[in-house]
Amino acid sequence: MGTDTVATAARGAGTGADRHLPGDCRAHFRAPGGPGGSWLDAFLFSVSLAVAAVPEGLPAVVTVALALGLQRMVQRNALVRRLPSVETLGSVTIICSDKTGTLTRNEMTVQEIVTRRSRYGVTGTGYAPRGEYVRLTDSATAPDVLTASSPPSGSSDPDLRLLLEAGAWCNAAQVVPRKGGSDWQVIGDPTEGALIVAARKAGIDVGERARHVLYEIPFDSERKLMSVVVRQMDGATRLYCKGAPEVVLSRSVAEQDDGRAVPLTTDRKRAILEANGQMAARALRVLAVGYRPQPPDRQGSDAESEFVFVGLVGMLDPPRDEVRLAVDRCREAGIRPVMITGDHPGTALAVAKDLGLAAEGEQAVSGPELERMSDSELVANVEKIAVYARASAEHKLRIVRAWKARGEIVAMTGDGVNDAPAIQAADVGIAMGITGTDVTKEASDMVLTDDNFASIVNAVEEGRGIFDNIRKVLQFLLSCNLGEMLLVLMASLLGWPAPLLPVQLLWVNLVTDGLPALALSLEAPEPDVMRRKPQRSGESVLSPQVGLAVLCQGLLVGGAGLTAFALGLHWHDGDPQWARAVTFCVLVYAELFRALASRSQTRTLWELGPFSNRFLLLAIVVSGLLQASVAVVPFTQRVFDVPIHSRNEWLMIALIALAPVTLIELAKLLPWAWRRTAPV
Incomplete structure (x- = not known):
């Protein structure tokens, strides 16, 4: 949708009338009481009517409507990069969203740590390094509390200390005080920041990390692993790693047990994975930590192997409060939200159930399970899946294509470079403004400046509102022009004098097509805009319902003008000058008053609030005063x-001018009206 489409619709609406204007006007001006058949007058009237037949100001109004709508989107944290995506937003039926940072706050806090011999709870919230380690034992009445003032040492729990040191070394984040010193913030990845905070709560600080790290193997979504090689104080080197528990376990050959490495058995692997599942079921994001003594001197594929498994770290990333409401709004709007995450299936499912994305009994589909499906199988089953876990960028692309193969309009979020193909393949690609890479933003149609899922729903609402407003403007202008054409045509068929002079017809078009139409484009989205099903993709802005409204309202406006002209002729003994004056004023005020009814096809003015669009009221007042000045100022009276x-x-002018808007508003109250089915 755009100004070209609307302009084409507008031209089409007036084309048929333009072909017959000269003949109609010649017959009209030969009518009794007319100007006497002057060809010059007929030509001027024909040109005036042709101008009135086509709302030439519509493309400009639509451009302003889009610009102001995009500005409102920016205020609601959605920056649209490609204009056509505004129309597509109103048609979105599927939103595929990342979990971390989009559905959740991306504010990680370590809540639980599990080693071979112990399980610890960690107190404290946020990134302030204040909290305690509480050893969770079978006897809950006698917990062993370890604080920063009495940190766990080698004699108390060497495995816990090693895990915290490994997490702090295998890290590229910084935790620093905010300005003012009252709070703390993370510079870098929040997950890594949480590991630093956990270490500091136990009195562990690795100091100047850069001086001791020999090389780093960065994390990527395919390996699900990050490693660093550190030169220790005694000169020996050690590799520390963190990553997905199943990945670290698969590369481990031993397990840390009370300060020494012991063989890692199959039973122990099974027990660790079971503990991982239990933590994930409580919506904890779980990482595994390990190390390798004496790693290779140089970076290579064989460096990340032969690990000694140390333990599990469970972090809580609480869901955003506003997301629950956003998910409910999606359901009402006929939009299905889908979660795609790299987290453990248990974590993903727990968060999804908390947010209402998944019902009880539903299961998450993991990346390996997805790989075992063929493309045709995925297309057949994609509607049954609400949560994807351990998913990669390639999986995202397959999911988008599967939904599109079923005829759905898909929005996809992403932040990493690898997400760019899926974002480009989606109907609406959405990049994260805070955590997103430049490559992802360049590939996207829209950027979320706050990385919040609720902002996507707000953008859909604004997109639907913009599309509705363009329809309202189109309906208003076309029905105004149709009313003017019907007035002239009916007067001609009845053999009456010209109901309007060329200058009057141009003035009507100028006053009604300007400020009121622009003010209609500023209308806020209607209260029920997110309780309607998505509009069909490629749906014309000039829908059959809008066309019917244009016809009916055009008949009302034309009928009001014709009534005023007939009464004017009757009251003034057939004098067309007085009749034209009355008709002129009725036509202008009828169209101005009808702008109030054009705010919605389904809701009455009182339901919307008479004063909720102050710009429209101001436009009507200004345009009405301009028309009044034409009627009472001597100079403009002559012109x-x-x-x-x-x-x-x-x-009489007031009563007749109010008749169309009154009838339109009453029609909205009827049970057979457009209330249940209208798109705007």
Whole structure:
């Protein structure tokens, strides 16, 4: 959708009338009481009517509507990079979203640590290095509390200390005080920041990390692993690693047990994975930590092997409070949200159930399970899956294609470089503004400046509102022009004089097509805009329902003008000058008042709030005063050939001008009206 589409619709609406204007006008001006058949007058009137038939100001109004709508989106943390995506947003039926940072706060806090012999709970919230380690034993009445003032040492729990040191070494984040010193913030990855905070709570600080790290193997979504090689104080080297528990376990050959490495048996691997599942089921994001003594001197594929498994770290990343409401709004709007994450299936499913993304009894599909499905199998089963875990960028691309193969309009979020193909393949690609890479942002249609899922839903609401507003403007302008054309055509068929002079017709078009149409484009989204099903992809802005509304309202406006002209001729003994003056004022005010009814096809003015669009009220007042000045100021009276009206004539003008908007508003109350089915 864009100004070209709307302009084409507008031109099409007036084309048929333009072909017959000269003949109609010649016959019209030969009518009794007309100007006497002057070809010059007929030509001028024909040109005026042709101008009135096509709302030439519509493309400009639509451009302004889009610009102001995009500005509102920015205020709601959604930056649209490609204009056509505004239309597509209103048609979105599937939103595939990352979990961390989008559905959750991305504020990691270590809550639980498991080693071979012990399990610890960690107190404290946020990134402040204040908290305690509570050893969770079978006897809950006698917990062993370890604080920063009495940190766990080699004699108390060497395995815990080693795990915390490994997490601090295998790290590229910084935790620093905010300005003012009242709070702390993470510079870098929040997961790594949480590991630093956990170490500091136990009094462990690795100091100047850069001086001791020999080389680093960065994390990537395919390996699900990060490693660093550190030169220790005694000169020996050691590799520390952290990553997905199943990955670290698969590369481990031993396990840390009370300060020494012991063989890692199959039973122990099974027990560790079971503990991992239990932690994940409580919505904890679980990492495994390990090390390798005497790693290779140089970086290579064989460095990340022969690990000694140390333990598990469970972190809590709480869901965003506003996301639960956003998910409910998606359901009401006919949009299905889908979670795609690299986390453990248990963690993903627990968070999804908490947010209402997955129902009881549903299961998450993991990346390996997805790989075992063929493309046709995925297309057949994609509707049954709400949560994908341990998913990679390649899996995201397959999921997008599967949904599109079923005819759905898909929005996909992403932040990493590897997410770019999936974002480009989606109908609406959404990049993260805070954590997203430049490559991802360049590939996207929209950027979330706050990385929040709720902002996607807000953008969909604004997108639907923009599309609705363009329809309202189109409906208003086309029905105004249709009313003017019907007035002239009916007067001609009845053999009456011209109901309007060329200058009057141009003035009507100028006053009604300007400020009121622009103010309609500023209308806020209707309260029920997110309780409707998504509009069909590629749906024309000039839908059958809008066309019917244009016809009905055009008939009302034309009928009001024709009634005013007939009464004016009757009251003034067939004098067309007085009749035109009355018709001129009725037509302008009828169209101005009808702008109030154009705010919605389904909701009455009182339901919307008469004063909720102050710009429209101001536009109507300004345009109405301009019309009043034409009727009462001597100079403009002469220019527009409008004599002074009596009080009775002004009363008649007001009553007739109010008739169309009154009938339209009453029609909205009828049970067969557009209330249940109208798109706007």
